[in-house]
Amino acid sequence: MARGKDIDGSVSVPTFYGKELRWKREAAGMSLETFLEGSFYGKTYLSDIEHGERRMPVELARHADRVLGTDGFFERHCEDVRKARKGTHAEYFADVPDLEKRALEIEEWDPMLIPGPLQSEPYIRAVILSAYPAESEEVLAAKVADRRERAWLFEDKASPETWVVLHEQVIWNPILPPDEMAEQLAHLVEVLAKRRAFAQLVLRNAGTYPFMMGTSRFMTFSDAPPLMYTEGMYSGQLIDDPVLVKQYAKAYGRLRAAALDTKASLRLIERAAEDFRNGKQLPQLD
Template sequence: MARGKDIDGSMSVPTFYGKELRWKREAAGLSLDAFLEGSFYGKTYLSDIEHGERRMPIDLARHADRVLGTDGFFERNCESVRKARRVGHAEYFEKVLEAEKHAATIEEWCPTLLPGLLQTPAYARAVILAGLPLSLDAEVEEKVSARMARADLFEVNHRTPEYWVILHESLITDSILSPPEMAEQLDRIVRLAERRRITPQIIQRRRGVYPLMAASVMTMTFPEAPPLIYTEASYSGGTIDDPALVQEYRKAYDRLRAVALAPDTSLAMIKAAAEDYRNGKQPDRLE
């Protein structure tokens, strides 16, 4: 019996996987549309996979094996592709790295830390060292560089996702950085908002109870794929794609957005706080 083809280490794992998928599809005489019939995905999504630019979700891998008669090849190797790590990020975060590049919308709620997409190097470094205090300097800088690279999402010339972020007031007033560094961090958020790359809102301390009090949540929607939720703890994180649960998280996020301050009010408060830090003053509250 002929031995099944394994992932080839001489090229990147996602690239090999995508090339194999395209070869099998074309050998079967199937167009992108014909191959996708019966799935929930679009042509652009599949094309990205075939070019090694996107990871294959497990349900689409199973679909490929059914349609192409590949005896479980794509499902078996799907995990290997997902484990093709990018330097500087935890394995559990890989799916988010892949997804956010293709998202139509990204909505985050951050009760305890500013989100990675908005962090300056100083903020990222402080957070990384707090969680991994014994890390070597080179390891820390590798993680900082990887986090900064994610923010290219806001710098590219083509379409960027619509990014909405809700921040708790304490993230602005209870600084983990020196006043000059915190001013720089808040200035970054202001610049992104003024360039219309992000829309920030603030939940004030005096709000009392509100939805999602105990969770950090990122919700993403896509032009040609179902929505995805990501939740994170200190040393772990996970994605949720169950439609019923995704709907609950998205409704909770909408309720949270409804009780947050308006974007223009929030931005004015962030600007004022940045100015306070620039003058060596830590604001007690946002007004």
């Protein structure tokens, strides 16, 4: 069996375990296709893992241990890879930036805040300090920079198509001074005008609707099953159970049906930006 270009396992923890996976797979005489039989993953996905460019999901690690007879080696070391790719993001969020880079489509629900990649620097600082008021300026600056690096999700031509549903209170909640809030909303309008991302607003009088608590994000891929990520203030979880993800996806469809259409939503965001800019009396939030 022909072997591909060698991988330098000393570069990082992910490349070390990726190289080990490929070595054991090839030593067993397995092609990518043969190795993946019985899993939900594709060749490109596995190749990225073997080159240290993608984290190995625990389900695929268990599959590797079962197929290769490695006695739990890869499942045990998934934690090492996850920690190595953390950066300044919260531990529970560490896998999400890599997944976003490979997603075909992202659908998101935010009941309280403008999504991270759409946030201006003042907005990011305010959000971080609300949760970590004693954060040092050095760490705060690093966290702001990491969040701004994700702006490509909405601003790059090669970004995934993204659908965002926001609660109406997000655009009226003055978490910044009026001029900065106006700039934040104007930026949101500017990005949405590029038509790579689409937004809908759930109005305050919409009654009951799915996902009334917590942020949720769905990601679909060309070479792997869809995932859902949900987050609270100090915790987050990736959900990959196919039945559960499908159930949540159906609920997201009902959420979109309860929201304003994209054109009406954009007009309301523009109005909010103008009202902040002009210092008008803002609507009373319930």
